[in-house]
Amino acid sequence: MRRSSAALGLLLVPALALGACGNGKSATPAKSKSLTIVITAEPNKTLNPENGNSSADIQVAEALYAPLVETDPASGKLRNVVADSITPDATGRTWTIKIKDGFSFQNGQALTARDYVDTWNLTAYGPNAWKNNGFFSKVDGYDALNPTAPDGQTAAAPTAKEMTGLKVVDDHTFTVRLKVPFSQFGLTLQYLGLAPLAEAVRKDPKAYDHKPIGMGPYKLATDEWKTGEDIKLVKWNGYKATAPQADKVTFRFIQNGDTAYNEFLAGTVDSVQVPSTKKNTFKTDAPDRWLVSESAGNIFYFVFPSWDPAYAKPELRHAISMAIDRAAFANLVGLAKPASGLVAPGIDGQRPDACKYCTHDAAAAKKLFDEAGGLSKPMTINYNSGTSTGQTYAEAIGNMMRQTLGIEVRYVGKPGSEITDLADKKSLEGVRFGGWGHDYPSIEDYLTPMFKSNGDANFSKYANPKVDQLLAQGDSQPNPERAIQLYQQLEDICLEDMPLVPLYHIQDAYLAAKGVHPRNSRYTGVSPLWSTIDR
Structure with a gap:
């Protein structure tokens, strides 16, 4: 699941050291503000934002890097961060991006348009196999960097290393020419998986997987981070945009939600997401220290393996979907609502009963x-x-399958990364769970990643040329209402094909330490990093 929640926090006003009149004493220095935030996931494998698209990857990238634009948590409107302006031409195919003067990387290198263009080319270059490669599939020249071949055959080597659609105009300006017009492109640029890499990193990316040179509000507190350890960050004074309040931030990885929850109750961490096992007790376990997200910008699925002929018939997938009691399952999850389509509530174009x-x-x-x-x-x-x-x-769904369909069910537990790796290789035996949280609030972002044939979160490896065609038509449609109609048509096709069974949407609940108040927005969700701290 990928989620981006970068948005404006509160500006920390520096304390002034004023001499006391007549006695020569100085005011007490402001107390350092720190946060320890739990991420209930496997530890990141890399701190390269271009090679990570999980929720954990994005949470850390939000601290180390800055986006071109962001969603204003108060209004839901798009606003500039690093970008000075983002302007499409009359067709919506060529976009001119100007970045502000004064931004730099944490090694002192000035941030330029070249850093974006070269980073994006590295990410789009197929042999690098970086996870955010698919984002650039709409850019002219992408195909030359990513030759394809039928299943079982080896693709030819790329014929280029740079996309023809990216051009540097000057130090602060570059252009992006798309294969076809895409009216949503400006919205997509808030995704932190597009953050630029410093020149030194681009020359040897692997060498910097654990010692990033960021350009955001925080930097590593140590020379290098090791996978499995806490990620310890300190505020970087060279950041030119508004920064969160905390002077020090520690991201602690605790995979087991119950363990993380107990760590919070023991007072060892400042913020934790409430696991579903505690959805009925968290308000009494931590009175006055809980909050529930104002948004539910997510969806969770039951995922079929398209490579397994046993699940080839759409009618069989429909039957499995109808055998699931979503109301009961959502009640088990807690703070969840049954899904009835492929788009989260509150997104323009979402229909309450799209799925029959x-x-x-x-x-x-x-x-x-x-x-x-x-x-x-x-x-x-x-x-x-x-x-x-x-x-x-797994057992809840399995029991529904046994009782309703009369089939034998087996359960296999594996680390999440192993399940993903096997599925990516089309060698996973059986079905699995998946989830998605939007990177930008658009119906398109609930469809392209999962259902486009080369989508970067295509869990089931689904491919339908008609879906790709309708996505292209919706992307190029300048009229928002007409674009939504096209996206809804392809949603209907995907629900008929049903490579994924929509299960539920969840409103996340969090616990926060006394004096720590995470930002909570109906547009950007809950962000512990952007907490107001008054302790």
């Missing part, structure tokens, strides 16, 4: 399942063994 196969109907599910020929083998449900709820959720 998302209503629980045991009799109809069984009939359709039998008509489709049933499963030719037991259903294997893969779950993340590193979480406190993975097995519980």
